[in-house]
Amino acid sequence: MADPADRINLDPPGLWPKRGFPMHQGVVEPVGRRIHVTGQVAWDSDGTVLHPGDAEAQTHVALDHVETILRAAGGGLTDIVSLTVYLTRRGDWPAISRARAARLHPETGPASTAVLVSGLADEALLVELQAVAVIPA
Numbered sequence: 001m002a003d004p005a006d007r008i009n010l011d012p013p014g015l016w017p018k019r020g021f022p023m024h025q026g027v028v029e030p031v032g033r034r035i036h037v038t039g040q041v042a043w044d045s046d047g048t049v050l051h052p053g054d055a056e057a058q059t060h061v062a063l064d065h066v067e068t069i070l071r072a073a074g075g076g077l078t079d080i081v082s083l084t085v086y087l088t089r090r091g092d093w094p095a096i097s098r099a100r101a102a103r104l105h106p107e108t109g110p111a112s113t114a115v116l117v118s119g120l121a122d123e124a125l126l127v128e129l130q131a132v133a134v135i136p137a
Helices: 055-072 090-103
Strands: 008-010 026-028 032-040 080-087 111-116 127-136
Touching (some): 032 055
Parallel strands (some): 080 111
Antiparallel strands (some): 008 026
């Protein structure tokens, strides 16, 4: 997993405050293998949506999937340098944020974007996470 000292987090003065959210305005990737993770959702191994109606629980499942993929490459959630969150209901942002804050750490928080979308692959899905990680060489 990444050593926070191997990356450069950019949070220049004068930009909007992070308010304790585990993210940075910019992240300079450390040297290593870049992994692009396909968007992950709350599907089980049969493609059934888990936790319908619960964006926080769906975010945890999606993070579990991202973590499984990164572990297969020798890394973990601390290696994520960029995370895009797609959500279908604006009101779910606090729940999604709670799940992220529980799993991502302030010192290794990625550059991050959230996008409100009209729908995902299955109408019961509320959130999808797409990550880019750099696994140290």
